[in-house]
Amino acid sequence: MLNLAVILRESAVAHPAAPALIFEGHRISYGELDAQSDAVAAALTARGVRPGDRIALQLPNVPDFPVAYYGILKAGAIVVPLNVMLRAPEIAYQLADSGARVLITWSALLDEAAKGAAEAGLTELYAAGPAPSGAARPFAELTAPCPGPLPLADRDAGDVAAIVYTSGTTGRPKGAELTNLQLYLNADIPGRLFDLRRDDVVITVLPLFHVFGMSSTMNVGIRFGAALSLVPRFTPEAVLTTITRDRATVFDGVPTMFAALLAHPDTAEYDTSSLRVCISGGDAIAARVIDGFEQRFGVPILEGYGMTETAATITFNPTPQDRRVYSVGRPVWGVEVQVWDPDGHPLPPGREHLGELVTRGYHTMRGYHGDPAATAEAFQGGWFHTGDLGYADTDGYLFIVDRKKEIIIRGGYNVYPREVEEVLHQHPDVLTAAVIGIPDERLGQEVKAFVVTRPGRLQDADAVVAHCRERLAAYKYPRIVEFRDSLPLSGAGKVLKKVLH
Incomplete structure (x- = not known):
């Protein structure tokens, strides 16, 4: 038997009073996190959720995310994390494709989430956060205290613990099935490599719905009993303030975050001397950013x-x-x-x-x-x-x-050109389109669309951008539109994206 939630249970048994989560200056101990996730597991089980069922989780970096995440696992269900920036059609697709029977979302996301759930035929919808509307039941219904500790559901090492959606070159999202053993070892081995300690405070600003934040930050931190300092949205000021307030020792980020911190003009006003190590992933980090950051922050x-x-x-x-x-x-x-x-x-x-x-x-x-x-x-x-x-x-x-693939990485998020192109082709004025990534100093890459309009149609870049913005997450839609009379084609009729820039 191996249920991934054992990483929380063991840390709670060993150090129940130690801080597990820090959020806006408030602390939740390992004992409290264990008990609250037990309550979610008991409530889901009472509502008929069984091992192997899929539960979608669409929350920002707030305490409700780990509470729900480990509760779902304890019940033996499979977590399906959803990006908080998805629009209703994207939500509907991932709900339907995964076969999710429950969606737990955030109240500020409820309009799109409710539309997506309705389109997917999902009726069991809960919302955390302030004042959820009548479109969903309050997440608080799943957190009523229960006698504990609750036994972990019996799961095998090779059973799926999470389905995380990615995409291939076709742009069709695919759900990667991640197992209990895979996620456990990906928490245990990297944590040992950089010697994560129980007294570490880890800045948790990478989105927990993304595999980097979920696996390499949250699961690693919980496995080794560290404190996760939750930051819902990245800004240099938010991260620097949190490092100073919580005396953070570890910062996990993507290259654009390091570049933004390095470019901040007032870093000297913050006390970042507690940092001992930073970890970068998600994309290649520029040499000038590594060198400048290490010189500026001494870490x-x-x-x-x-x-x-x-x-x-x-x-x-x-x-x-x-x-x-x-x-x-x-x-x-x-x-x-x-x-x-x-x-x-x-x-x-x-x-x-x-x-x-x-x-x-x-x-x-x-x-x-x-x-x-x-x-x-x-x-x-x-x-x-x-x-x-x-x-x-x-x-x-x-x-x-x-x-090798044509993936665009914009601010640490993967953007798949074919998915954007399919949305562009839905516009009534667009005849054909191609999407590429172009260099951007702040974001790494920016999304650019080359568009050929139908004969006699108006070339309106703002309208094309607005069309995409309504149908795609904020990080996906093109900010730059260039109109062409035609697109360069190979002998086989494929668009030669290498000659576009």
Whole structure:
């Protein structure tokens, strides 16, 4: 038996009075978090939820997220985290595709969530936060105290604990099935690598609905009994204020966060001397950002590499002494990584031997939910194909150079061009469209659309942007629209995106 919620239960047994969550200066102990998540598990079970049922969770970084997350796991159900920026059609798709029977959302998100739930035929909807409307029942109904501790539902190591949605080059979201063992080891091994301690205070500003925040921050912190200082929305001021107030020791972020902190003009007004280590992931971090940040704040940034399907860690720079700056590190314990040429042959070390990174080990997903064809394609040759291009040096340190797939990473979020293109093609004036990412100093990449309009139609960039904004999450819609008479095509009729810029 292995139920991922054991990481909370064991920390609560060992140190019940220690702080588990810090939110706006208030503290929730491990004993309290364990009891509150027990209440959620008991309430869900009383409402007919059974092991293996899917429960969707759409919350920002507030205490209700870990309370609900571990409660769902304790009941033996599967967590389906949803991005808080999704629009109703996106919510409906993920609810229907996962087969979720319950949605727990945030009151400020209720309009879109309720529309999405209705479209998916889901009727059991709860909302946390202030004054939820009559469209949902209050989350408080699921948190009434129960006699405890509640026994954890019997789950096997290979059973799915979470379904986290990602996308491939087709833009169709796919649910990566992450198992109890996969998520447990992805909490245990990385936490040991950078020596997370029980007295650490971890800035938790990475979205908990994203695999980086969920697995590499929340689960790691709970596994080792650290305190998670929850920050619902990233701004440099919010993070710097929280570090100062809570004497935070660990900061996990994406490169755009480090760049924004580095660019903040008044960092000297905050006391960040408590920080001992920072961890960067989600995208390659610029050398100038690493160098400038470390010089300004006097704390090392350890860079790692992972993805949703690996929940999330593949490689890591384990310590400031052993790291190789500008590298994403070496494979963590139990994980194999090779660099393959297009014919599936392993390449030797060296920058000149650039190929696709493939990996295998305990860290890979069980598969894509309900999509055996996509699963088989991803695991060709028995290895998981990352779609990223890179090389290894002679010591096994890996360097990511480019993306084989056309994924755009905007501010740490993956944007899939095909998904945006499909929305563009729904506009009545659009004949055809192509979407690419262009360099952006603040966000890493920005979304740009090239549009060919139907004959005689008005070329109105604002209308195209508004059309996308109504149908896509805020980080996905294009901010830049360029109209063309035609798009460059290959002999096979495919758009040559490499010549667009």
